[in-house]
Structures are given as C-alpha cells and as structure tokens.
Amino acid sequence: MTVTPAADDESDRSLASGLDDDHGKRGMLQRAMSILSSFRPTDTSVSPTELAKRAGLSKATGHRIVKEMLELGFLERSNGGVRLGLRMFEIGQLVPRQRNLRRAALPLMHDLREAIRATVHLAVLDGTDVLYIDILGQSDELPSRIGGRLPSYATGVGKAMLAFAPLFIQEQVLEGEFLPYAPGTIRSRAELESELESARRWGVAYDREESTAGVVCAAAPILSLDGALLGGLSVSSRVGQMNLQQVAPAVHTAALTLGRMLAQEMAPRFGAAPIAEYDDNYARAPRGSAPGHEGYGEVYIHE
Template identity: 55%
Template sequence: MPPGTADESFLHRVVTVLSAFRPEDDGLGAAELARRTGLPKSTVHRMALALAETGVLERRGAEVRLGLKLFEIGQRVPRQRVLRDAALPYMSDLREATRQTVHLAVLEGHEVVYVEILPTPGGPDLPSRIGGRFPAHATGVGKAILAFSPPPAVRSIVDGELSRVSGRSVVAPGLLVRELERIRKEGVAFDREESGPGIVCAASPVLAPDGSALGALSVSGWSGRMRLHHVAPAVHTAALALSRALGDRPSGALR
C-alpha cells in the first residue's frame, strides 16, 4: 500500500460522515449515518465515538450531532471571516433600503456556499441557510460569481450536469452562457424562480482588484412583492462599495 493511502482513506471517511449532516438535523444514529454515507454501520459507530471524544461531534443519547468544535474552527476560516466582517455593514444597509432578505455567498466548486444571511420579517421561507450549499447555475449569487470567474471554472459547470432545481432553472448550456455574458456587461444577475417557486432575487458580484469575483451579494423576496429592477441598482451599488472597501486588503485572505 503506498505511503499515506490509509490515512487519506480515513480522512475521506471522516469528511464523508461530517458532510452527511443536514442543516435541519439535530441528531443522527449510526444506522442513518451509515445509510447516508454508504459506510458500514460498525465503521460509522467507531468513527462517531472517536469524533465525539474530540468535540467535533457531540453525543446525544444514542445519536450524535455536529459539535461546537466545528463551529469554532469554522469561524477561523479567513475567506469567510474577512469577507463576512467587511460585508455586514453593507448588507445591513441593503436590507434597510430594500426591506428584503440579503445574502452573501462564495463559490465552492459547482455550488455556492452561503456565508451570511440577513433575513427580513415577513420574507419568504428560503431554502438557503448559512453554511448551506446550492447549485451555482440555479441562483442569482451563483450566476453573478460565475460571470466574473475564470473560464475553466465556468466551463466545468456549463459542460457538466445542470440540474433542474425548479421548473424554471436554466439547464440549457447555451442559454446559461448567454446569460453570463449579459451579467458581465450589466453587473447584475437575476433569479426568476429558478431556485424555488415564488422566489426571486437580484445579485451582484463582489470583485477583487483584478476583476475576479470574491463572492456575491443578493436581495431575495416573493415574486409578487419584489420588483427585481427596483432593487437591482441598490444591490449593484452595495456590491461595488464592498468591492472598493476590500480593494486595499491583502487578497490572499479572501481566496
């Protein structure tokens, strides 16, 4: 066996177990973890006990849940911490100006990860959650980021499987490419019920000094209550202001 293979396999199993937890899970038993991960129940049980000893998982009767140690580690991630801390004042102003839910997201592979969400009273029950993921092509923030991403990253998504998240998701590669071209020209992306029925959003990229996307801001609301073209200028202005504020910071901490 090549050196490191066993350790790499163990680490892969650990990540697989931790990734099996969903935002709504308060606790999972070994049987359910085994079902979700495809690993033997005995293996999952041993791993869960070991991870609980380190604080990465917490025991809750016969079940385990994600532990506080993971939260502590997550707060140290430079890209999340620096970008989120810089974005919060702009997000707060944007929510105040639009009276809608405001998101901050970054791209991770073919998905966006939500770094911060400022909800608004009476807003829609959105599928997004802090730390949650969503297919990039089916979200306003994802399309805003992709429009200003390196061509290889865009091609890997366009040439891959474009899943249909809702009945209005853009799943035709040609249509997605043309939409990204428009977003590059206008600086604003729209989600017209592509991520879920009744939900719309306007998003704009947060850019590094070299013009590449660090993340994106968006405003989301009910399709019958929010006019996209009314909130789009506010989102674009906030993203431009945040981009300027981040311009003097070391770029390495944001990537």
C-alpha cells in the same frame, strides 16, 4: 447514550462488501469528511449506524470514526444519537476568507436590507456550487440558510459569481447536467451562456423562480479591483414584493463598495506581491472590464 465500535465480525464485513471504506479506496480524512457531510439541515440527532449508511461506510468503520469525533468534540451526543459539535462551529469561525468577507459585508448588508426590505445573502463560490456564508433575513421566511449550498446555475448570485469565475469552473458547469429546482431553472448551455454574458456586461444577474418557486432575486459579484472573484451579494424576496430592475443598482453598488473595501485591506506593503503571481489559473476579467472597476490597478496580498 454510549457509542461503542461495532464488532468487526464476519457478518459486518459481508455487509460492507459493496462499500469502499474497508478496501483502502478512501483515506481516513475522506471517511471522516463523509461522516460530517452526511448530516442534513433538518437533523437534530442521527444514530452512528445511520451516519455510516449515509456515508457509504461499514458499520464498524462508521462507529469507530464517530467515537473519535465525539472524543475530539466534532460531534456531541444528543437524544439517542449524535449531532455536530461546537468544535465544528469554533473552527469554522477561524476561516479567514469567510471571517474577513463577513466582517466587511455586514454593514452594507444591513443597509441593503433596510433600503430594499428584502432578504440579503452573502455567498462564495465553492467549486461549482454557491455556499451561503451569511444571511440577513426579512419577514418573508425564505428557505435559504447559512451554510446551505445550491448549484451556481440555479441561483442569481451563483450566475453573478460564475460569470467572473475561473474558466475551468465555468466549463464544468456549462458541460454538466442542468437539474431542475424550480419552474424557472435554466435547462440548457445556451441559456446559461446568455445569462453569464449579460452578467459580465451589466454586473448583475437575476433569479426568476430558478432556485425556489415563488422567489426572485437580484445579485452582483464582489470583485477585486483587477476583476478577481471574491464572492457575491444578492437580495431576495417573494414574487410581487420586489422589482428586480429597480433594486439591481443598489445591489451592484453595494458589491462594488465591498470589493473596494476589501482591496484597501489588501493594500501593498513591503514584501507583498500581486494576486496574479499566486494563481496562474485564475480567470480574471481584463483590467478595466470588470463592471464599475474601470481604471483601477493591481490588487496585492500579503505573503
């Protein structure tokens, strides 16, 4: 398949009159990101014209960006269209936060899966969304996927992380719209505030058919020793296959252990400084209030 820039003729400019890419409202990186973000989990191949349409770009601009991404390896040709290329995977593996968290978490995730016989998720909070960075599945064939995302209010691991997230992120969620994803999805601010308070008190949050019909989960936040949010762990299963209250202590313990393991990797060294000096906006729990971390001191990172 040959991908060539579409002619930037009068008809194309007319077609793009309602789009913002040709009017300087979005920079090149934003347009490129809109192309990459237009791929869907079920896509095996998408035409450049369809990608441009999904991204809200003119056909000429979309084709031009796709051509450059093919040359750079971010996209590759496939079955009459294009798909994400291996260069995207290669760069993604270099993200320090994801790489370090996954490496430390994998042994604990394996232990959880073997002990509970349920699917184990490792997630981080990306803005107000849950982003799944690793999943160890069971035979229950749950619909979650690595790289998938859901609103934090609609998942157990999302609520567990949101309870310890910066206050401005909590307010964004609490003041936003609660779209239904499943029969049990939270639908009001008061309900979510109650769930977050429970998560802060007990260190565990639950999903009772809130993100997917027929699926439940127990989740715990991964916290640094001073209460800063690092990520979240959850175990999920079909309704009736797992007792949430019985598995919650195991998830909580695994998350605590992982937080302490990560803290040891960030131990004080010459020239290091407390995390608090790097992020004044980070809303940590007061020292000693993070469940299970009572009595620990500051956590350090390297400059």
